[in-house]
Amino acid sequence: MTETLTRPSAATALDVPWNVVVHDDPVNLMGYVTWVLMKIFGYNEPKAALLMMQVHQLGRSIVWSGQREKAEFYVQQLQLHQLKTSLEKAA
Numbered sequence: 001m002t003e004t005l006t007r008p009s010a011a012t013a014l015d016v017p018w019n020v021v022v023h024d025d026p027v028n029l030m031g032y033v034t035w036v037l038m039k040i041f042g043y044n045e046p047k048a049a050l051l052m053m054q055v056h057q058l059g060r061s062i063v064w065s066g067q068r069e070k071a072e073f074y075v076q077q078l079q080l081h082q083l084k085t086s087l088e089k090a091a
Contacts, residue, residue, distance in 0.1 A: 017090035018071035020064040022055050025084045030056060036081045037063060040074065065090055 022033070030052055037048035041064060054061035064074055071087055078085040 015067070017065045018068045019062045019088050019090050020071050020074045020078070021060050021086045021088060022051070022063050022078060023084040023086065024055050024059045028083060033083065036078065036083060040077050040081070 022037075033052045033055060034045065034048045037043050037051055038045060041048075043051070051061045051063050063078075064071065068087075075085050075087050
């Protein structure tokens with residue numbers, strides 16, 4: 001019996017949820033990070049502050065998950081605001 005391995009198609013690979021991660025840095029103030037998260041994602045202040053505290057205390061926070069194209073857009077927007085960010089496949 002022969003077993004055939006198949007690769008996921010490009011469309012399937014793009015459908016995998018992607019995480020937008022903000023990393024801690026020594027430059028940006030906590031209030032500024034909170035403001036940026038509110039501005040870009042439309043989060044209310046308590047949610048943005050919670051994510052900012054994760055960044056501050058844990059060194060990183062997943063601030064959004066979803067389609068890759070939108071995740072790439074959010075990473076670009078966060079970087080334009082000088083936040084250290086990355087994009088990763090959701091586990």
